[in-house]
Amino acid sequence: MILFSQLSHLYQKKIALEDINLRIEAHTLTAIVGPNGAGKSTFLKIIAGLIKPSQGHFSYQHPFTLAYLPQQSGLDKTFPLSVKDVVAMGLWPQIGLRKGMNHAQYLSLEQAIETVGLKNVENHSLDSLSGGQFQRVLFARLMLQDADVLLLDEPFAAVDEATTQDLLSLLQHWHQQGKTILAVMHNLSLVRHFFPQTVVLAKNLVAYGPSDEILTTDNLLRAHGIMGAS
Amino acid sequence: MIHSLINFDFYESFVAPFYQYLFMRRALAACIAISLSSAPLGVILIQRRMSLIGEALSHGTLPGIALAYLIAGMWLPALTLGGALAGLIVAFFSHFVAQKTCLKEDASFSSFYMIAFALGIIILSLQEGSIKLVHLLFGNVLAVDSASLIFMAMTSTVSLIILVVIYRPMIYECFDPLFMRSLKLPTHFYNFTFLTLMVGNLVAAYQALGTLMALGIMMIPAVTARLLARRLTNIFILSMILALIASYAGLLLSYHFNWPSGPTIILVSGGLYIASLGYVLIVKN
Numbered sequence: 001m002i003l004f005s006q007l008s009h010l011y012q013k014k015i016a017l018e019d020i021n022l023r024i025e026a027h028t029l030t031a032i033v034g035p036n037g038a039g040k041s042t043f044l045k046i047i048a049g050l051i052k053p054s055q056g057h058f059s060y061q062h063p064f065t066l067a068y069l070p071q072q073s074g075l076d077k078t079f080p081l082s083v084k085d086v087v088a089m090g091l092w093p094q095i096g097l098r099k100g101m102n103h104a105q106y107l108s109l110e111q112a113i114e115t116v117g118l119k120n121v122e123n124h125s126l127d128s129l130s131g132g133q134f135q136r137v138l139f140a141r142l143m144l145q146d147a148d149v150l151l152l153d154e155p156f157a158a159v160d161e162a163t164t165q166d167l168l169s170l171l172q173h174w175h176q177q178g179k180t181i182l183a184v185m186h187n188l189s190l191v192r193h194f195f196p197q198t199v200v201l202a203k204n205l206v207a208y209g210p211s212d213e214i215l216t217t218d219n220l221l222r223a224h225g226i227m228g229a230s
Numbered sequence: 231m232i233h234s235l236i237n238f239d240f241y242e243s244f245v246a247p248f249y250q251y252l253f254m255r256r257a258l259a260a261c262i263a264i265s266l267s268s269a270p271l272g273v274i275l276i277q278r279r280m281s282l283i284g285e286a287l288s289h290g291t292l293p294g295i296a297l298a299y300l301i302a303g304m305w306l307p308a309l310t311l312g313g314a315l316a317g318l319i320v321a322f323f324s325h326f327v328a329q330k331t332c333l334k335e336d337a338s339f340s341s342f343y344m345i346a347f348a349l350g351i352i353i354l355s356l357q358e359g360s361i362k363l364v365h366l367l368f369g370n371v372l373a374v375d376s377a378s379l380i381f382m383a384m385t386s387t388v389s390l391i392i393l394v395v396i397y398r399p400m401i402y403e404c405f406d407p408l409f410m411r412s413l414k415l416p417t418h419f420y421n422f423t424f425l426t427l428m429v430g431n432l433v434a435a436y437q438a439l440g441t442l443m444a445l446g447i448m449m450i451p452a453v454t455a456r457l458l459a460r461r462l463t464n465i466f467i468l469s470m471i472l473a474l475i476a477s478y479a480g481l482l483l484s485y486h487f488n489w490p491s492g493p494t495i496i497l498v499s500g501g502l503y504i505a506s507l508g509y510v511l512i513v514k515n
Contacts, residue, residue, distance in 0.1 A: 045408075048408075048412045049411075049412065049414065050408060050411050050412060066412065067412070068408060068409065068412035070406060070408045070409065074408070075405065075406055076405065079277065079404070079405045080277075080456070080459070080460055080461055080462045080465055081401075081405060081462060082461070085462075086405070089402055089405075089406070089409065092398075092402070092413060093413065097395065097396070097398060097399065098395065098398070125460050125461065127460075151412075
């Protein structure tokens, strides 16, 4: 369980998040939606420990391991690494600074690449991949990290239809395994179909609950209204 | 007959200068040491898009070195410490200003390192004789003594060992800094270690190449290697090889034509870069 109480954050003297009170249960699959600039990424980054909130608390019941998937647009796709190199980053907590992979770890690496369907390009360099393939690489890395909580920032932006379907079914599989998943999403029909819970943000918390009850025209208009007014 | 003539020529032009003169041997050893550690640091520098910081560090060290020289004379530990402090101060303030004002990093960095550089030259001019100034600016690889050679070899060895140890987190941090921070890794520690290695290598390279040329041997072979190779390991190895070729060929040319050694080495390195550019732009496209 992750708990936010009266949490606010200022970014460059502007309000990014204001007075968030929210409780997200463990083992849930939650979408975070809202207009541009609503503080969705900030919200994820606070959970990931990448940003310290200016005010209020963020706490959790049990310690957990987490894996964070950054926005694809923030990464350098010409970086001279191969698919295998990037996926192997997920083994960092186990192999650390200098250790090599043991046989079991190597097999899990191969398994992860196989699962996301990149077996045939595993030795290709990143600059030869499509947006969809690149996102598959990052998902394979997430798989190796095997964390309790997964935080995904716009996982399906700039990703083709087939990849979106494949990766969504991976997310559902991880959800069934008992992982807690939070994803910043834009496509509301995907949210309605695949995410049981939704958080609607517009700097404030507009609504939180089961997706089919929360994603009402009223709530969405309210979210846009708040952002439009500020 | 012809065969032996060719052999003879080859020996005279390519081997004899180093075989016959101690200063050429020392110069070559110094350049090998610098090439082996500076080039891979340059690769990381360009992957992190931090060449501006390299510029700031290399120019920014001058006032520190000049001050240390004024106080302690040609004593290497003092020069190193002075250079390192000045370089880090310039880097720190430039970064601070870029964070706190509307100025972007490039504007902030270039202002500060030019101020530092001008200050360094004024301090140096307080000392009698401008030959020293020329040496500090452009280096004098042919006057490397055994103390500085040992210093360069040590800097190079220590840098390479540290680089091997922090290689993995450095690369991960370059590619995906948020990933590293989400794992609660001490990224500041790695960044600081990297900056320290850079300053150490720049100061070591001064002895041979001078403040103005030291960054060249770090950057140009790395940039060329990045242009030609696609895998990180290959880029690292190629950058070292290119730096070594530039060092050897540059020293030979400077010996035969009596050109200043530092600029000649950088110019050879630049020639390799331009040739690679030609290859990539014309042949590959």
